[in-house]
Amino acid sequence: MKKWFKTLAATCAVIPFAQCAVLPGGNVAIAAEPAPVAAAATALTDADPALWVVKDEDTTIYLFGTVHVLKAGLSWFDEAVKDAFDKSDEMMLEIVMPEDQNAVARTMMPLAMDQSGKTIPSRLTADQLKAYQAAIVSVGLPANAFDNFEPWFPAMTLSVLPLTKLGYDPEQGAEKLLTKFAKADAKPVSGLETLEEQLGFFDQLPDTQQVAFLNTVVRDMDKLGPMLDKMVALWAKGDPDGLAVAMNESMAATPELAKTLLYDRNARWADQIKTRLDKPGTVFIAVGAGHLAGEKSVQDYLKAQGLTATRVEY
Numbered sequence: 001m002k003k004w005f006k007t008l009a010a011t012c013a014v015i016p017f018a019q020c021a022v023l024p025g026g027n028v029a030i031a032a033e034p035a036p037v038a039a040a041a042t043a044l045t046d047a048d049p050a051l052w053v054v055k056d057e058d059t060t061i062y063l064f065g066t067v068h069v070l071k072a073g074l075s076w077f078d079e080a081v082k083d084a085f086d087k088s089d090e091m092m093l094e095i096v097m098p099e100d101q102n103a104v105a106r107t108m109m110p111l112a113m114d115q116s117g118k119t120i121p122s123r124l125t126a127d128q129l130k131a132y133q134a135a136i137v138s139v140g141l142p143a144n145a146f147d148n149f150e151p152w153f154p155a156m157t158l159s160v161l162p163l164t165k166l167g168y169d170p171e172q173g174a175e176k177l178l179t180k181f182a183k184a185d186a187k188p189v190s191g192l193e194t195l196e197e198q199l200g201f202f203d204q205l206p207d208t209q210q211v212a213f214l215n216t217v218v219r220d221m222d223k224l225g226p227m228l229d230k231m232v233a234l235w236a237k238g239d240p241d242g243l244a245v246a247m248n249e250s251m252a253a254t255p256e257l258a259k260t261l262l263y264d265r266n267a268r269w270a271d272q273i274k275t276r277l278d279k280p281g282t283v284f285i286a287v288g289a290g291h292l293a294g295e296k297s298v299q300d301y302l303k304a305q306g307l308t309a310t311r312v313e314y
Contacts, residue, residue, distance in 0.1 A: 050240050050289070053309070059278075061273055074232075074236060092191065095193050098195065107195050158218065163224075166224075212256075266298045
C-alpha cells in the first residue's frame with residue numbers, strides 16, 4: 001500500500017487529467033504487476049524535447065518540459081538538455097518526492113480519505129457506478145476498494161495503475177533520472193511545491209469536479225495508452241504546439257480541473273521564476289511538459305511580466 005501511494009504521488013503530473021502536466025512526479029503496487037524488464041537495448045531512439053531559457057544580466061534559468069513516466073529506450077539527456085543541466089548550479093522540480101515511503105503515505109492518506117461520511121457509490125448514478133466498479137476490477141482491485149475515499153483518489157489511481165502494463169516505468173521518468181544525475185553532481189534540488197501542496201490541489205476541488213474527473217477517467221481508460229503514446233512522441237520531437245492540441249483534447253471535459261491543476265499553477269511558477277531572477281546563478285527547472293505548452297503556459301505568464309522565454313534550438 002505504501003509503495004502504491006508513492007507511485008501515485010510521483011506520477012500525478014504526464015497523465016492528461018493530472019496536470020499537476022504531460023501528466024504534477026516506482027513501481028505500481030497492489031494487483032498491478034511490474035512491467036517486465038526488457039533485454040538490454042542495442043540502440044536508443046533519439047529524443048529532442050523542447051528547452052527554453054530566461055535570462056537577465058547575472059541569472060540564467062532553463063525551462064525543461066518533462067514526462068514523468070517513460071518507456072525505456074529514449075535518449076533525451078544529451079545535447080542542449082545535458083549542456084544546460086551541466087551548466088546549472090541547482091535544479092528545481094515541481095516537487096521533491098520524499099525518499100521515505102512512509103512519509104508519502106502519511107501525507108497522502110489524510111487527504112485521500114473522505115472525512116464527510118460520503119462514499120463513492122453515493123456520489124454516482126447507477127450507470128456511473130457500474131462503469132466505475134468495472135474499471136476498478138479491471139486493474140485487479142476489489143470493486144469497493146475506494147468506497148471511503150474522495151473521488152480524486154480513485155481517479156488518479158485509474159490513471160496510473162495501467163501504465164506499467166503498457167510498458168511505462170516511473171524509474172525511466174525524466175524527474176527520476178534528473179534527480180539521480182543531480183545527486184551524482186552534488187547539485188542542490190528544490191521544489192516549486194511540496195507534496196502536500198500538490199495533493200491538496202486535488203483534495204480542494206469541489207465535489208462535483210472530483211466526480212467529473214473520476215467519470216472522465218473511467219470513460220477514457222481505454223484511451224490512456226494511445227493518448228500517452230501520442231504525447232510522448234510529440235514531447236520527444238520537441239513539438240509543444242502539437243502537445244498543447246493533444247492536451248486540449250484530453251481536458252475538454254474538465255475545464256475547471258485544467259484551471260486549478262495547470263493554469264493557476266503556471267501563473268504561480270512564473271512569479272517564482274521572476275523572483276529567482278533577482279539572485280545570480282544558473283538554474284535548471286524541470287516541470288511537466290504540459291505546463292510549457294499552449295496558451296496560459298508558464299512562458300505566457302512570464303511574458304505578461306515582461307520576461308521572454310527563448311526556445312533553445314538544437
